[in-house]
Amino acid sequence: MKYKYVIVGAGLSGLTIAEQIANNLNEKILIIEKRSHIGGNVYDSYNEDNILIQNYGPHIFHTNEKQVYDYLSNFTKWIPYEHRVLSSVDNKLVPMPICIDTINQLYNLDLDEVGMKDWIEKEKVPIKEIKSSEDVVLANAGEDIYNKLFKNYTEKQWGTSAANLSPSVISRIPFRFNHDTRYFEDKYQGMPKGGYTAMCDKMVESDKIKIILNTDYKDIIDDIEYETLIYTGPIDYYYDYKYGKLLYRSLRFETETYDQDSYQEVAVINYPNDYDFTRITEFKKLTSQEIPNKTTIMKEYPGFDDEPCYPYPTQEYLDKFEEYKKDMDKENNTIFLGRLAQYKYLNMDLIVKNALDIFQNKIKGD
């Protein structure tokens, strides 16, 4: 078999770069994918009750990058959706991220913006240098908020204390002094109409793209002639773990279907302090599907044993990745893309943007 480009992984990274090469350069591409489907972690499918399930957890598209929004709009229409999350604390459901309403509901107060600033000022812990995710919350909102909303959720999600995690993890969550209860503030937000898998199928419609599923690339790569390999799998696996294993956090997903119209108030409710799962997602509320008397929910149980989802942002593993990075920088005909290969906690929009940039700067120009 002969291809100019071989892509390992049919996630959003692999599919974006495949689409760009096929439709701009008219070259033949082979994508090799270990799982039985394309889409990677954004894969979704209809269950027996015709409810669209996001098989690897809730995915909400949000971006400030017009380029990315316009690009994906070539392959899907959008359902308008602004994500709202509640956190179950002290027998109440309070808005997450923290805003004036969170504080008022949690502490039975009636603060306005100035009042919240004064309240937070008294709670904040002075920290000279922010070194961890724990420091981020203590410095922004103080110990009680940390204990109620962040400490146990983070320990469940990552299997370690927020004190051991890079500040970047919790810095994803804003602290707001207004009444904005949306999870994201980005200009473009929505869900692909018809789902992510339909969008992904459209991206790789070209007959220049061949996809082999259910195959680890190492099982067949020696039999393929190619010029450039684009690798989106775990980076330690690519190098046969020569500097040791990198840790990736994974999730186990459990779904349940109920004979009722609605299960919970909003699409996602977080459970920081109870249960082994972190959150419950009710899919119909994400996708605006109208199916009477049936609803499907998903519980997420973090661990290390399932498909790798998240690079593990402790200093030990960030340092180990730097060793791999030196080898990656020396490669001439391999390009590394995506969350697993770049060992970076990237949202879908940056995944797509990186792939578009790499195509422009590294592939098109060659």
Ligand code: FAD
């Ligand atoms: P992946 O989707 O992981 O794709 C990599 C592919 O490579 C996989 O299909 C894998 O099977 C394949 N592969 C690996 N090794 C091999 C091998 N040896 N041979 C062949 N194939 C291989 N982002 C958002 O913007 N909004 C959200 O709301 C959001 N929610 C998320 C919720 C969860 C639970 C998770 C885990 C992620 C979420 N994300 C979200 C992030 C989003 O999933 C990623 O940004 C995106 O899916 C990464 O795409 P990727 O192609 O880099 O990686």
Ligand code: UDP
């Ligand atoms: N987090 C938390 N409590 C919450 C929500 C998030 O402590 O109710 C922390 C947790 O450590 C999580 C991080 O903030 O990993 C980032 O949250 P985000 O929702 O961005 O994580 P994602 O689900 O997108 O990985």
